[in-house]
Structure formats: structure tokens, C-alpha cells
Amino acid sequence: MMKKFSILAAGILSVAAIGAAIAHESENPAVKARTSVMQLYSFNLGTLGGMAKGEVEYDAEAATRAANNLVVLTQIDQSAMWPAGSDNVSDPSTRALPAIWENFPDVGTKGQAMADAAVAMQAAAGQDVEALKAAMGDLGGSCSACHKAYRAPKD
Amino acid sequence: MFHAAGCASCHSAPDAVGGDKLMLSGGRRFETEFGTFIAPNISSHPEVGIGSWSAIDLANALIHGTGPEGQHYFPAFPYTSYANITAEDVVSLHAFLSTLPVSEAESVSHEVGFPFNVRRGLGGWKLLFMSSGWVVEGDLTDQQRHGRYLVEALGHCAECHTPRNGLGGMQRDLWLTGAPNPSGKGRIPGLTPDQLDWSEADIAEYLKSGFTPDYDSAGGEMVDVIENTSRLTDDDRLAIAAYLKAVPVSSTGLPSK
Numbered sequence: 001m002m003k004k005f006s007i008l009a010a011g012i013l014s015v016a017a018i019g020a021a022i023a024h025e026s027e028n029p030a031v032k033a034r035t036s037v038m039q040l041y042s043f044n045l046g047t048l049g050g051m052a053k054g055e056v057e058y059d060a061e062a063a064t065r066a067a068n069n070l071v072v073l074t075q076i077d078q079s080a081m082w083p084a085g086s087d088n089v090s091d092p093s094t095r096a097l098p099a100i101w102e103n104f105p106d107v108g109t110k111g112q113a114m115a116d117a118a119v120a121m122q123a124a125a126g127q128d129v130e131a132l133k134a135a136m137g138d139l140g141g142s143c144s145a146c147h148k149a150y151r152a153p154k155d
Numbered sequence: 156m157f158h159a160a161g162c163a164s165c166h167s168a169p170d171a172v173g174g175d176k177l178m179l180s181g182g183r184r185f186e187t188e189f190g191t192f193i194a195p196n197i198s199s200h201p202e203v204g205i206g207s208w209s210a211i212d213l214a215n216a217l218i219h220g221t222g223p224e225g226q227h228y229f230p231a232f233p234y235t236s237y238a239n240i241t242a243e244d245v246v247s248l249h250a251f252l253s254t255l256p257v258s259e260a261e262s263v264s265h266e267v268g269f270p271f272n273v274r275r276g277l278g279g280w281k282l283l284f285m286s287s288g289w290v291v292e293g294d295l296t297d298q299q300r301h302g303r304y305l306v307e308a309l310g311h312c313a314e315c316h317t318p319r320n321g322l323g324g325m326q327r328d329l330w331l332t333g334a335p336n337p338s339g340k341g342r343i344p345g346l347t348p349d350q351l352d353w354s355e356a357d358i359a360e361y362l363k364s365g366f367t368p369d370y371d372s373a374g375g376e377m378v379d380v381i382e383n384t385s386r387l388t389d390d391d392r393l394a395i396a397a398y399l400k401a402v403p404v405s406s407t408g409l410p411s412k
Contacts, residue, residue: 045370046370136363140365141381141382
């Protein structure tokens with residue numbers, strides 16, 4: 001009985017350990033930095049998305065502040081955050097595909113599309129909730145375009 | 156309806172993006188365990204496309220999976236789902252397709268080995284696995300019924316989100332419970348209420364902008380799907396969400412067929 005229990009416990013522990021390994025944050029400061037930028041995007045998008053879905057009452061000022069932040073985020077120079085060797089083959093804690101490093105011009109084009117969508121959201125956010133909802137589509141499309149091409153699927 | 160049915164996702168040229176996706180020249184390759192299927196030219200070219208088809212020809216293709224000469228199509232073309240499309244929508248689609256640009260690209264033969272290359276065998280496959288009628292029945296609201304039409308017929312969501320048996324037939328008793336990804340790694344997630352616990356507003360927003368409830372964005376094949384669903388109306392997307400909440404969590408709630 002005891003033995004059975006300890007095998008079971010060991011099993012659970014090792015599953016937990018694997019889970020921890022997958023969720024483990026990268027040791028690479030550049031990867032940490034770019035992940036943080038993504039989290040800042042997601043936080044501000046949450047403010048806008050909550051209003052788009054009608055979960056939160058529309059507030060022109062709060063929406064504008066969030067959209068302003070998105071524009072600022074697109075202006076961060078990320079060139080030092082994507083050093084060679086920080087793809088998902090070299091570092092399993094990231095989902096960044098090696099194709100990024102082979103297609104910098106295309107990554108740049110997709111980044112510019114997102115910057116344009118953020119500027120459009122900046123104009124729309126303070127207008128009214130319908131304009132905000134409409135701008136969410138292009139913004140989301142610009143995120144997905146890059147994630148589809150250059151991010152590995154979740155395990 | 157063209158976008159709801161996702162025609163361009165398969166039938167546009169392999170490198171097409173944006174407005175070029177309206178040129179339905181075919182050529183995209185779909186690798187499966189049965190072989191590689193290559194989407195044909197369905198532009199309005201009279202010879203290499205389907206420009207000479209009548210609305211009845213289109214209805215036979217969409218609803219019965221049968222070509223103008225009576226040949227069976229492979230079910231990579233999701234006629235198993237399209238079987239529930241209304242005649243009215245087929246006529247609209249026929250009219251719309253004729254307005255799209257013409258492509259002269261010749262269709263390429265599928266690369267499918269024996270015995271799956273014997274099209275006659277597909278007649279038997281259809282008898283076994285093509286069931287008409289809706290999967291989710293019972294007391295549905297008008298909104299849920301509209302969502303059912305979008306999900307079960309036009310959107311053909313189940314083609315990926317429902318597991319298949321050894322011969323590639325959808326297991327309708329495991330409707331939308333998720334399936335292995337045929338392109339290899341990973342799993343296509345289940346959409347039943349026990350597996351997808353998003354609110355209806357979350358589902359509708361995801362189908363519009365691709366944002367998940369924690370404001371990550373879609374990736375993979377769903378990006379192409381969202382390109383289509385983003386062109387539907389808010390009412391359509393909310394109807395899809397309402398329908399998904401009515402899908403039974405397991406086979407136990409399904410009517411016997």
C-alpha cells in the first residue's frame with residue numbers, strides 16, 4: 001500500500017515538475033523583457049476589450065489612456081530584445097520561432113501594421129463604443145498575423 | 156455567406172493574402188493520413204474553373220458532394236457539413252461566385268494512394284458517414300438555431316473540432332469535443348461548455364478580433380477562420396456563442412440517429 005502510494009506520489013511530483021519546467025520563465029533577460037512588453041499590451045487591451053464586450057461601461061477617458069499606452073508600446077525599440085539564440089529551439093521557455101530571425105523585413109512590416117492599428121485605436125477609443133469595437137478587429141488581426149507566422153503553438 | 160462558409164481559406168492561391176483571396180485559383184495543399192488533397196480552381200473560368208456550373212450543379216457539390224458528371228468528391232471538401240445549407244443560400248452563393256475574378260490556373264490532381272483514390276468507394280463512405288439533419292436538437296431559441304446553422308452547416312467547425320473514426324468519418328456522438336490535430340503536433344480544443352468556459356461575449360469577441368479572454372491573440376489555423384468570422388455581423392457571432400453553450404458536454408445528451 002505504502003509503496004503504491006509513493007509511486008503515485010512520485011508520479012504526481014514528476015508531473016508537477018514537468019509542468020513547472022514548461023511554465024518556467026526564461027533566464028534570458030532579453031526574453032523576459034519582450035515577454036513583459038507583451039504583458040503590457042495585453043493589460044491595456046484588456047481595458048479596451050472589456051468595454052468592447054460590454055463587461056465594463058464605456059469610459060472615453062480610460063479607453064483613450066489605454067490606447068495611448070498601446071501606441072507608446074509600439075514605439076519601444078525592441079531590437080535588443082531579440083538577440084540571436086533566443087528562439088524556441090535554443091530556449092524552450094519561449095515560443096518564438098527561428099523564422100523570425102530569417103524574415104526581419106516581414107516582421108518589421110507586420111510590426112508596422114500593428115503600430116498603425118494602435119494609432120487608429122487611439123483615434124477611435126475616445127469617440128464612442130462603436131468606434132472602439134470596430135478598431136478592435138484590426139488591432140487583433142495585426143497581433144494574430146505575427147503570432148500565426150512566428151509563434152509556436154502551445155504544447 | 157461566402158465568408159461564413161470559409162471558401163477562400165482553402166480555394167485561394169497558396170500565397171494569397173487580403174483581397175487576393177477572392178481569386179479562387181486553388182492550389183493549396185492539405186496533407187492528411189489518406190494522402191495530399193489539393194484545392195481545385197473554383198473561380199468563374201468556364202473551363203478550368205466552375206464558371207459553367209448552374210446553381211443546381213453547385214447545390215449538388217455542396218449538399219451531396221457530387222460533381223456535374225456524377226463523380227464523388229473527397230470529403231476534404233466539407234460537404235458533410237454543407238449538406239444542411241439552404242437552397243436559398245446556394246443560389247446566393249452561386250450568384251456571388253460569378254462576380255469574383257477569373258483564374259486560368261489548371262487544377263492539380265490529388266495525391267492519394269490506393270485504395271482511397273477509388274472514387275466509387277466514396278459512395279459507400281457517404282452512405283456510412285453522411286448523416287443529414289442537425290446534431291444538436293431540442294429546445295433551442297431562434298438565436299441558437301441561427302448559430303447552429305452557422306456552426307454545423309456553413310462554418311463547418313466540427314470538421315476540425317470533432318474527432319474522426321478510422322475511416323475519417325466524424326464521430327457525431329462526440330460533437331465538438333476536440334480532436335487530434337491532423338497537421339501533427341497538438342490538439343484541436345473542444346468547444347463544449349465543459350471545455351470552453353468562456354462567456355458568450357468572450358467567444359464573440361474572439362471570433363471578431365482574435366483576442367482570448369486574457370488578451371492573448373489567436374494563432375495557427377484559427378487565424379484564417381477568424382479572418383472569415385470577423386466579416387460576419389455581431390449578431391452572427393453572438394448566435395454562434397449561444398449555440399456553443401447549448402452543445403451537450405458528452406454523447407449522453409444527444410438524440411439517437
